[in-house]
Amino acid sequence: MNLRYTRPLTEGPSPADAHEPSLPYPDGWFAVAFSSELVPGTVLTRPLQGEDVVLYRLRDGTVRAVRPYCPHLGAHLGLGSVEGDDLICPFHRFAFGPDGSCVRTGYGTPPPPSSDLTPLPVREVNDAVFVWRHHDGRAPDWELPDWHTLGSRAPRLAAWEMAGHSQDVVENAVDLGHFTPLHGWGESEVAEPATFDGRSFRVSVRSRERVPLLGESPLEVTLEGCGISRVHVCTALPRFGVRTCAMYAATMIRPAAFQLRQASWLDVAEPGSLPEPVARWLSRSAARLLAGLMFRGNCEFVAQDFPVWATKRYQSPPRLARGDGPIGPFRHWARQFYPADRLRTHVPASVRSTEGSRAT
Template structure:
């Protein structure tokens, strides 16, 4: 028996269904969150991956945020690798050409003379809202057709964020909101249902949820969540638990970094309802301090809920058409709404 070798067969990992890069859904148009606002101080330059390409974000000394394509039009240097901010300009690390907030060349590098070249940086439409930095991705347009409104309650805590690295697609993440069947089965809610039918209006899709979930050692908590999707790049969900005077705002912002792989930013803000006992006897500044201290704990709880979805997202295929059953929720109607965010000249999803 000495000639025999014992081989241990370890558990094999499931294959990632779209690891080859071929994906059934293209990248959607719309607003995409690139980073939380707190990650970019005045003078900072940051690179982010977006749909297989780099973009560079910088904050001017006056505090304005700009998002540009990364390569200097002069000789192709990457502005995210050594580029720096001088006043309101970003300066190329190679020849020190400076570009203004509009992307035009503001000045040439040392030793250069003559007229300024016409070609500047490609500037992407960007906005800073809900404590996040967003860029518009899609077919070039003279004007961005819609915007994400400011949704945070000033009485609540400033959002805290974490990021999940997932092998999935923004449409698949958002589909979980209408898929109430998985909320009961996977997340252990004793009850979850749509309080009213979802409503789609242009680029928004609103879903009111009513839920009951175990909350040891306090028993079951009943609450309602009003969820609104803004395209396929941003979800705002406001949950109210009247029994304990708690309001939690959850923001989900998937960024497609390459085919079928996203970075999902998860943000949480907490508000202690000032009209609820015993909070109605406390000053607002004290309530906000308590909410701020409670925000990291609530962020961990929200992330823990999402972790249950991660192995499913990472290994599932996009079922098209789906074989739906009673109790699934309006998945077909949701997919029909999502079609509008795919360019007309590219093959979009079917329902």
């Protein structure tokens, strides 16, 4: 039957933001920009958990983050400008110094009382800018590790926005069961069982992968997480001397939508059998050639998860099977990043008993 509709019907899986989210906003550090986006003299506005955050850079390179509304009459400071180290409101040109204090009005009169901005905790790590957010306003009580990067070139960057919850990006790193069926890895084995320690976790896997131009190679992958928004994935293809690493940072922007940022680095070992200048030239040429290919490969790899993340729900309790990664211990670890009274999910008794480190 050939049906014709004047308006398209809704069909197919509903996006995750069509329903009430089952996980609340997490607490911690969240990426809101790449460092290279925050050019001195510019003002950026970025979404973070239902609010805007305004970012700018001081002359010495330091990043500042503030809430968006001017204490004077509420104009959005994201429309403002930077003069020297002062943030200037677009409405009446009140100026705010690096510590947030109102240093002058646009009329040459003294600043009114209680007219200072509140700076938000902000860090710049691994070529990205992170802002702290805690549901009860608590100050940062842990710091972001500066994960290693590779090579001498600036990272390749990508960013996406989709329905879903940022925890799924981090959970993906320990969901060892999905790498073969969804991403097409060869058979994988756990090289180092998962450990969960404070705000961090780490797991290593061995597998095989087909690399553009080079062919198939054994693959060694180490996945680390810190906080419930940031993952570092290091891969080594020992057969070709190629190493890559990528940082993934996921930030909730609305109750069931997030932004995902990826920064990727690559390094090709210098062949030891050749004289040093030739070896260096060869390694840099190969890195140049492979960087784009590997980056596109990384983007395509992570994009295979997007339809799943954008339509899935938080399954609790999950019905776990032999062959899954350490999903249960991960979820137990992840609870520390949420307000306990708003976490409507529960953890199975079998998982509650696995405090701290635990293998798959």
